[in-house]
Amino acid sequence: MKNLILSIITLVTLTSFIAVDKVQSNNQKTTSEVSSVECKYSQCTAIAASTGKTCKHCVSNEGDLYCWQHK
Numbered sequence: 258m259k260n261l262i263l264s265i266i267t268l269v270t271l272t273s274f275i276a277v278d279k280v281q282s283n284n285q286k287t288t289s290e291v292s293s294v295e296c297k298y299s300q301c302t303a304i305a306a307s308t309g310k311t312c313k314h315c316v317s318n319e320g321d322l323y324c325w326q327h328k
């Protein structure tokens with residue numbers, strides 16, 4: 258709990274020094290990372306065995322469904 262409060266104080270302190278436009282771009286990046294990963298072609302559709310979630314790797318060729326690890 259003490260660490261959490263410390264983190265929040267640090268975050269607020271840091272944020273006050275960062276330009277507003279940089280904060281906004283960080284927020285947008287976080288949002289897009291949650292929904293999907295930006296890839297040149299598309300994201301791997303396999304489920305990662307280690308996490309049980311959709312693989313976050315990108316496919317290496319257009320039209321591919323899986324990354325190099327899930328082929």
Ligand SMILES: [Zn+2]
Nearest residue numbers: 301312324327
């Ligand atoms: Zn994959």
